[in-house]
Amino acid sequence: MPDRLDRLRDRADRLYRPRQGVKAGGMTDTPSRDPAPGRSTFSTASTLRRDFTAADCREPAIRHLHDYWQRQRGMHRFPARNELDPIDMKPALGGITIFEIHPKADGGFRFRYRLIGSAIVARDGFDMTGRFLDELPLLQYRALLLGRLEMLARDPAPVLVHNKQFYDERWYDYEAIWLPLASDHENADMLMACQIFARTPSSHVGLPVVGKPGI
Template structure:
């Protein structure tokens, strides 16, 4: 499997730093394993991270939140840790996440996403980084997702 380049155009310095960390941890593999990452190395962004387990049910991908950072919980107003994406409270967001997660798993490479969101009547600029993880270095079994939300004033 070929080593994919990192996404271009990352604006937030924390996302740039996380991309570089992920890249260093994968070495000569297409992607690192979850075991290659140390949360102690990522204290500067932990509150903005989600760790999403990828499960395969035949041809259907299923996603389960293993970790949902405290900043994300505060921004979203709920904590989906331990829940499947299918239980995510906001239907529109659930479909956006499913499409993004599926694309990242199928391509087995990192992705940057930039979009504008409206939640509870508030407008946000969102920059996200989706980083695939694979215990075997090839088959994506987790996604490390960093989300930076900035409320628009």
């Protein structure tokens, strides 16, 4: 019997139609939503920083994870996945996702969900653990993640993100951090993200407009 994710993907395939109002460069001038019955659509007007310190992290869980990652890497470029203890990351665990980086022969990448936090599964309504990103049925969410992951796979470094998500017909601010992991402490083979949402809706108004992935 197909699981919920398979049913969601089948429905997305049936419902998908090319979007209208696409401008040069991939920008849209009309509100655009995922064809699948997901509950969220991301704004792509995010603030992305590579030059940041723990003091720039608004969320205590994000700051905790950043500091822990720094301690675990020591004098190395990146820590290894097996050097991270879930107990030590407890404040951030529910919002953590870990992606494996799988290089392709053409120079590109595939990304496999290694771990997904319980808060993310509860919000999205399905669990992608063990599946590849290109199996994600929410097309715009997939495009946004793919752009971000490809950028970090090619130029790995800690990144701090502030953005908004349109969720249950309201906007919510969120903070996210991306942290590379490397089995050899040098060449990133995983990317760990943590995403923490504000508890109350933002005062931002308007429908989401999706732009170029990964911005």
